Amino acid sequence: MIYFDYTATSKPNEEVLALYQKINADYWSNPSSIYKAGVITNNLFQKCEKDILEVLNLQNKKIYFTSGATEANNLAIYGICNNYLNQDKNIITTKIEHPSVMSCFEDLEKKGFKVTYLSVDEKGIINLEELKQNINNNTILVSTMWVNNIVGTIEPIEEVIKIVKQYPRCKLHVDAVQGIGKIKPTFDFNNVDMFTLSSHKINGLKSSGALIINNKINLQGVLKGATQQEGIRPGTIDVALSAATTKALKLITASRDKHYIYVKELQKYFREQLKNIPNVLINSSEDASPYILNISILNTESETFIHYLEKYEIYVAAGSACNSKIKKPEKTVYAMFHDERRAVTSLRISLSYVTTKEEIDEFIKRLKEFK
Amino acid sequence: MNDHILIRYGELSLKKSNRNQFIKKINNHIERALKAFPNLTFEARGLRFYIILNGESELPIIPILKKIPGIYSFSVVARCESNIEDIKKLAIEVLKEKDYQNAKFKVDTNRGDKNFPMTSQEITKEVSRELFRNLQGLKADVHNPDFILNIDVRYEGTFIFTDIIMGLGGFPAGILGKTMLMISGGIDSVIAGYEVIKKGMDVEAVHFASPPHTSDMALQKVVDLLQELTIYTSNQNINLHVVPFTKIQDEIYKHVREDYGITVMRRMMYRIAESLANKQGAQAIVNGESVGQVASQTLESMAVINNVTNMPVIRPLATLDKSDIIEKSMKIGTYDISIRPYEDCCTVFVPKHPQIKPKLEVAINEENKFDYQTLIEEALENTEVIRLRSDKKYEVFKTEDLF
Numbered sequence: 207m208i209y210f211d212y213t214a215t216s217k218p219n220e221e222v223l224a225l226y227q228k229i230n231a232d233y234w235s236n237p238s239s240i241y242k243a244g245v246i247t248n249n250l251f252q253k254c255e256k257d258i259l260e261v262l263n264l265q266n267k268k269i270y271f272t273s274g275a276t277e278a279n280n281l282a283i284y285g286i287c288n289n290y291l292n293q294d295k296n297i298i299t300t301k302i303e304h305p306s307v308m309s310c311f312e313d314l315e316k317k318g319f320k321v322t323y324l325s326v327d328e329k330g331i332i333n334l335e336e337l338k339q340n341i342n343n344n345t346i347l348v349s350t351m352w353v354n355n356i357v358g359t360i361e362p363i364e365e366v367i368k369i370v371k372q373y374p375r376c377k378l379h380v381d382a383v384q385g386i387g388k389i390k391p392t393f394d395f396n397n398v399d400m401f402t403l404s405s406h407k408i409n410g411l412k413s414s415g416a417l418i419i420n421n422k423i424n425l426q427g428v429l430k431g432a433t434q435q436e437g438i439r440p441g442t443i444d445v446a447l448s449a450a451t452t453k454a455l456k457l458i459t460a461s462r463d464k465h466y467i468y469v470k471e472l473q474k475y476f477r478e479q480l481k482n483i484p485n486v487l488i489n490s491s492e493d494a495s496p497y498i499l500n501i502s503i504l505n506t507e508s509e510t511f512i513h514y515l516e517k518y519e520i521y522v523a524a525g526s527a528c529n530s531k532i533k534k535p536e537k538t539v540y541a542m543f544h545d546e547r548r549a550v551t552s553l554r555i556s557l558s559y560v561t562t563k564e565e566i567d568e569f570i571k572r573l574k575e576f577k
Numbered sequence: 578m579n580d581h582i583l584i585r586y587g588e589l590s591l592k593k594s595n596r597n598q599f600i601k602k603i604n605n606h607i608e609r610a611l612k613a614f615p616n617l618t619f620e621a622r623g624l625r626f627y628i629i630l631n632g633e634s635e636l637p638i639i640p641i642l643k644k645i646p647g648i649y650s651f652s653v654v655a656r657c658e659s660n661i662e663d664i665k666k667l668a669i670e671v672l673k674e675k676d677y678q679n680a681k682f683k684v685d686t687n688r689g690d691k692n693f694p695m696t697s698q699e700i701t702k703e704v705s706r707e708l709f710r711n712l713q714g715l716k717a718d719v720h721n722p723d724f725i726l727n728i729d730v731r732y733e734g735t736f737i738f739t740d741i742i743m744g745l746g747g748f749p750a751g752i753l754g755k756t757m758l759m760i761s762g763g764i765d766s767v768i769a770g771y772e773v774i775k776k777g778m779d780v781e782a783v784h785f786a787s788p789p790h791t792s793d794m795a796l797q798k799v800v801d802l803l804q805e806l807t808i809y810t811s812n813q814n815i816n817l818h819v820v821p822f823t824k825i826q827d828e829i830y831k832h833v834r835e836d837y838g839i840t841v842m843r844r845m846m847y848r849i850a851e852s853l854a855n856k857q858g859a860q861a862i863v864n865g866e867s868v869g870q871v872a873s874q875t876l877e878s879m880a881v882i883n884n885v886t887n888m889p890v891i892r893p894l895a896t897l898d899k900s901d902i903i904e905k906s907m908k909i910g911t912y913d914i915s916i917r918p919y920e921d922c923c924t925v926f927v928p929k930h931p932q933i934k935p936k937l938e939v940a941i942n943e944e945n946k947f948d949y950q951t952l953i954e955e956a957l958e959n960t961e962v963i964r965l966r967s968d969k970k971y972e973v974f975k976t977e978d979l980f
Contacts, residue, residue, distance in 0.1 A: 225980050232977075240918065242974055245794055249976040256970075257980075265637040372676050396636050453980045 208520040208565045212407075213355055213384060213498055213556035219409040219457060222450045226411060229446035237443050238434055251445045254452040258416070261459050262386075265396055266421045270439040271414070271448045275383045275404035276306035277428075278417035279349075281439065282379045282400045283310040285425030286347045292318055296345040300324040300332045300361075302354055302538040307381055311349070324350075329491035330359030330542050337369055345376045352401075353385035356538035356554055357490045358498030360385070364393040371397075377423065383407055383415075387458035388497050389466065399423060403455070405447075410454030414447045465559035470496040472557050472566065479570045486573075489539050489552055497558070500539065502551040503573070508536075511553060511576070518572055523554045579653045579674075582635060582642070583729075583736060584626040587649035587746045595752075600624070602749035603647040606811050610641050622733055639742060644808050646775045647752075648744030652727075654736040659690055661700065664728060664735050665707040671737045672712055672726060681718035682726055682739075684708075689731040700728060748777025750811035755779045756891065757854035758863045759846060760803065760817075762795055762921040765865030765894055767802040767911045768902055772893035773863050774809045781857045782815055783850050785822035787925060795919040797973040800965060805911050807967040817963040818853055822846075825952050826926060832946040836932040839873045841944045843882040845953065851886045852957055861889040867902070868895050872931035881935045 229250065237248035255269050272278040287297060299311045301323045315321040322340040324332045332350060341348065348370050353360050363380060370378040377399040385391065387408040395401060400423065405414035417439075419425065431440025458465075473496040480486050480501065489500040503511055508524030515522060524536065535549035543549070555569070586603060604619070604626055611617055611628070614637075620627040628638070635653045642651055655671050657663040672682075684705050686697040695703070708726075709715055729736040756773055758780040760766040770780050784799045796819065803815050825845050833841045850862050866874045873882065883890060894902055906912040965971050 228979060240794060242793065245797065246974050246976050249972055249974065250979065252970075253976075253980075266640055394634055394636070396634065449980055456980070 208518075208568055210520065210522045210555045210557065210561070210565075210569065212558040212561075213554060214523055215406050215412070216409045216558065218406070218411055219454060221457065222410055222454045225453050226446045226450040229449055233445065237445050238432075247445050251443055251448060254445070254448040257452050258418070258455060261456050262395060262418075264418065267396070267418050268421055270417045270419070270425075270435050271443065271451070272417060272439060273413050274406075274415040275304075275381070275402050276415075278402040278404075278415045279304070279306040279379075279381055280310055281417050281425065281428055282402065282419070283307065283314070283347065283349060284428050285438070286377050286379075286400075286423075287314050287319060288426040288428075289424075290319075290346050294318070294320065294344070296320045296322065296340070296342065297347040297349075298322045298324065298337065298340055298345060299349045300326065300351070301541040302326055302330060302332075302356070302359075303349070303351055304355055304381060304383070307349055307351070326359070326538075326541050328542050330354055330357045330494070330538065331491075332361055332366075334362065334365050334369065337366065341369060341373060341376065343373060343375065345373060347377050347379065349379040349381070351381040351384070352391070353382075353389060353495045354498075354538060355384050356498075356536060356552075357500040357542065358384070358494035358496075359491060360389065360493065360495055363391070363398070367393060367397045384495065384497070387455060387462055388469075389495055390463060405451035405454055408454050408458040411447060411450045414444075414451045416451065461559070466496065468559055469557050469561070472496070472561055472563065473499055475563055476555070476557075476566050479566060483570075483573060487548060489542065489548070497556055499555045499557065501553055501555065502539070502548045503553065503576075504547060504551050506576070507550055508553055511551075514576060515569075515572060518568070520569055520572060522569075523556070524552065579635065579655050579671075579738075580630050581654045581656050581736065582628040582630065582638065582651055583654045583738070584628070584642070584651045585649045585744075586624060586626075587647050587744070587748070599647065599749050599752060600626075602752050602811070603645065606645050606647070606750055607642070609811075609813065610645060610808075611638060614638065620733075622731075641808075643742070643744060645750070646745050646747040646777060646809060647749035649746060650741050650743050652738040652741050654729075654738040656734050656736050659693060659730055659732070659735045661695060661703060664700070664730070664737070665704055667735070667737050668704050668708060668726060668728065669711050671739065672708060672715070675724065675739055677712060677716075678714040680723035681716045681721070682724050683717055683719045683722040684726045684728065686728040686730065689729065692732075693730050697730070700730065704728060745775055745809070747775040750774060750777065750809060751779040753777040755781065755857065755859040756861045756863045757850050757857065757859040758782045759850050759865075760784050760799055761865070762798045762802065762915065762919070763865070764906050764912065764915040765867060765870075765902055767806065767865070767915065768905050768909075769863050769865040769891075769893045770803070770806050771809065771905070771909055771911075773891060774806060776893075778861075778863075779810060779812075780806070780815060780863065781818065781853070781859055783818045783820060783853050785820050785846055785849075787823045787826050788821075790823065790826065790925040791920050793973045794917070795921050798914060798917050798919055798921075800963065800971050800973060801914045802911050803965050804967070804970060805909065805914070807965055810967075813967040815965045816857075817965055819961045819963060820849055820853075820956050821959050822956060825949065825956060828947045828949070828952060830926050833943045835928045836930055837935060837940060837943045838926060838928050839931045840878060840881055840935045840940050842926075843873050843878075844885045844940065844944060845949060847882060847885045847890075848953055849956060851888050852953070853960070854888060861891050862886065863891045863893070865894050865902075866892045867897055867899070870899065872933045875933045877934040878932070881937050881940050884937055 235243040380401040400419040406412040427438040485504045539552040540549035616631040657667040686700040688697040
């Protein structure tokens with residue numbers, strides 16, 4: 207199998223799986239129990255929190271472990287907005303968010319919030335002028351992704367921080383799912399009020415993610431239940447899963463910069479091979495994340511080409527896998543180029559530190575053979 | 578631009594003769610507390626101390642500074658050469674960082690360098706003029722400003738800042754000697770510890786453990802509470818003396834009339850605390866007693882209990898309301914630990930009607946019903962010391978290092 211869909215998910219790391227297994231075998235008691243076994247399990251859970259903050263160089267932050275990035279994004283957005291229902295507040299996001307952010311904003315719009323969806327340029331970079339024009343003292347939340355999941359654009363979070371900082375009541379949420387463990391941030395996450403990470407995108411396990419927020423923020427939990435995780439995210443804590451996420455993050459972060467250099471080289475190679483192939487347009491900008499290469503093959507719709515490649519066990523995605531059952535032009539590519547043909551024929555190729563040049567050669571060979 | 582942090586010291590002006598020693602102590606504390614930031618450099622200038630950031634962000638440093646006793650206040654400052662052109666340029670840069678269009682400000686100049694060719698008023702005027710020329714929408718209000726642009730002209734350079742962050746106050750950690758803190762695991766005693774540390778005293782802590790009446794979880798709770806205090810101490814550590822108290826408590830229960838149980842128990846605790854204090858070179862006992870809060874904390878009870886020692890007993894919370902103590906504990910982050918639901922030595926064997934006006938003769942008579950002297954010696958011999966450090970969480974239950 208030649209897998210080019212690491213943005214959708216990645217293979218769990220063996221060490222991560224072993225840890226998950228070990229904790230489920232030996233430390234399966236409920237960490238909220240007050241007897242010894244529970245306390246020990248809870249110690250492991252606290253180590254997860256401590257290690258994650260440490261590996262990401264964070265101070266004065268707290269973590270809520272969730273069932274994944276979707277829940278974490280929901281918790282961040284509703285956690286803030288539910289404090290301001292029916293108060294005519296403004297909230298801001300972008301046109302290229304993941305559905306787990308976008309759908310929240312669309313829902314809140316129906317509930318009476320005034321929502322601004324920032325446009326992006328041809329590189330997929332959000333329009334900061336629009337942000338400046340729309341943010342005001344009535345704005346309570348800005349949510350933007352760090353690395354776009356469709357084309358890989360790295361958003362200017364540094365600038366966004368500066369703008370949002372001028373409005374003390376406004377909180378900044380960053381969906382960092384595609385950046386964490388892959389890209390070295392040019393900004394300090396300590397300056398971001400809330401951000402989301404996912405485990406299975408970094409060789410961890412599915413159904414696990416986290417929302418990391420500033421200590422001082424009072425979120426309103428979305429789920430109601432007992433007092434686990436301060437009652438903000440109730441439900442029995444899955445220590446094994448949290449530990450697996452912690453381990454995955456530690457492993458990927460330790461090799462992040464080495465991987466980056468390698469994948470950057472791969473991406474460059476890929477782009478060279480694509481040159482001079484008729485009907486192929488590259489949608490990702492050169493300074494986007496090297497882990498994602500979005501292209502359009504103008505003479506075929508994405509789905510046709512995906513099934514063609516599938517015969518050779520080559521896997522690529524059309525847009526985001528989370529939304530691939532819905533047939534409409536890919537919204538990020540459309541937002542960048544306003545070109546419907548380009549959007550319906552776009553493919554997302556995503557790379558990993560385990561990808562090889564031979565795999566790229568195979569892809570190129572099949573692409574050239576395609577009639 | 579904001580590349581320095583300026584530290585101002587606290588109650589030092591009161592203590593002229595010891596000033597240098599005090600300052601040195603705080604400076605050392607600051608450097609030790611910021612060990613994790615190797616890029617920082619430090620500059621001591623008389624009554625001021627500068628942390629030079631060298632590219633580090635000030636954000637993680639601010640909360641650490643807020644926990645160092647003896648720092649009155651501090652500011653993140655921008656520095657330039659002491660000449661009017663550079664000062665003007667820097668003042669504009671500093672204001673640009675502020676939300677100046679939505680706030681009124683004024684300029685305040687302090688000229689410490691008397692060789693500087695302009696007076697402070699002239700500097701204020703000239704800088705203000707330059708600011709209005711360069712920044713649109715700027716609003717001044719010299720009587721009720723929302724913020725002040727401070728210009729501090731000194732021989733070593735000029736420092737410009739707008740915000741003053743309050744520090745912990747108090748005296749440099751440890752400068753006034755050592756105390757023995759009686760800690761139970763409740764809300765009060767840890768706050769008493771916090772207060773004496775803030776006021777320049779080191780603490781050793783004593784905890785009375787009565788397994789199986791109390792659990793290891795109760796001990797973990799005490800450990801976690803003290804761990805929160807380690808960051809404030811000069812050496813970033815606190816020794817916890819865990820006294821095995823079961824036998825004494827069982828004997829009291831067996832022999833002593835019920836309403837005097839608590840009185841006698843407290844007398845035993847004071848005796849042990851005093852012995853440990855002497856052994857450790859601590860000069861006072863500290864506890865979280867607050868007058869009138871419980872039966873053992875009436876003036877009559879305190880008199881009978883205190884009678885076993887001549888050592889000074891410091892009760893920082895003596896006159897505080899419970900609600901104030903709770904507020905403090907929430908602020909320093911010990912409240913959530915204190916309310917964990919484990920029995921401690923003070924909550925087991927609580928009599929239904931404890932004596933609130935005990936008599937000394939009765940107490941002595943009651944405790945003489947068993948050989949407490951031997952039991953105390955035994956308890957002291959078997960006391961274990963746990964060394965708590967700010968950088969490493971101590972776990973009563975050893976947990977495997979899995980990841």
